[in-house]
Amino acid sequence: xxxxxxxxxxxxxxxxxxxxxxxxxxxxxxxxxxxxxxxxxxxxxxxxxxxxxxxxxxxxxxxxxxxxxxxxxxxxxxxxxxxxxxxxxxxxxxxxxxxxxxxxxxxxxxxxxxxxxxxxxxxxxxxxxxxxxxxxxxxxxxxxxxxxxxxxxxxxxxxxxxxxxxxxxx
Numbered sequence: 001x002x003x004x005x006x007x008x009x010x011x012x013x014x015x016x017x018x019x020x021x022x023x024x025x026x027x028x029x030x031x032x033x034x035x036x037x038x039x040x041x042x043x044x045x046x047x048x049x050x051x052x053x054x055x056x057x058x059x060x061x062x063x064x065x066x067x068x069x070x071x072x073x074x075x076x077x078x079x080x081x082x083x084x085x086x087x088x089x090x091x092x093x094x095x096x097x098x099x100x101x102x103x104x105x106x107x108x109x110x111x112x113x114x115x116x117x118x119x120x121x122x123x124x125x126x127x128x129x130x131x132x133x134x135x136x137x138x139x140x141x142x143x144x145x146x147x148x149x150x151x152x153x154x155x156x157x158x159x160x161x162x163x164x165x166x167x168x169x170x
Contacts, residue, residue, distance in 0.1 A: 016161030038064030054132035110153035
């Protein structure tokens with residue numbers, strides 16, 4: 001086997017049969033679900049009993065809500081259009097049978113849903129300005145929803161990937 005065959009077999013576009021894809025998938029979802037609106041989980045949990053942690057949670061949340069809502073409305077519309085275009089293009093390529101497009105779509109579609117939920121939560125928090133207890137509850141529920149979406153996405157990707165690998169090997 002030549003060196004270039006070894007390199008191209010490691011970066012194959014057959015995503016579901018390459019170990020690097022599964023490592024990247026686990027890392028991607030770990031990063032996406034790590035923080036809720038920029039607030040680490042331990043700060044949220046400690047905010048219920050510690051006044052300083054509650055203050056930190058409120059400050060971090062306000063900071064990240066302002067950052068998320070700072071984008072001009074026109075730019076936000078353009079970003080939604082670009083994301084919709086990319087996801088629909090990936091879906092078309094995925095339906096045509098391209099493994100890399102299937103893998104990217106199975107990562108991108110749930111991520112877009114999570115980002116929409118984050119934006120909705122940011123608008124809600126900016127409008128209401130809740131106290132520490134209410135904010136902690138909202139952030140915990142948001143984290144549960146994000147983790148449920150991520151877990152479902154990983155499961156669907158796993159089932160689809162195993163089916164693709166088995167159907168191509170037969």
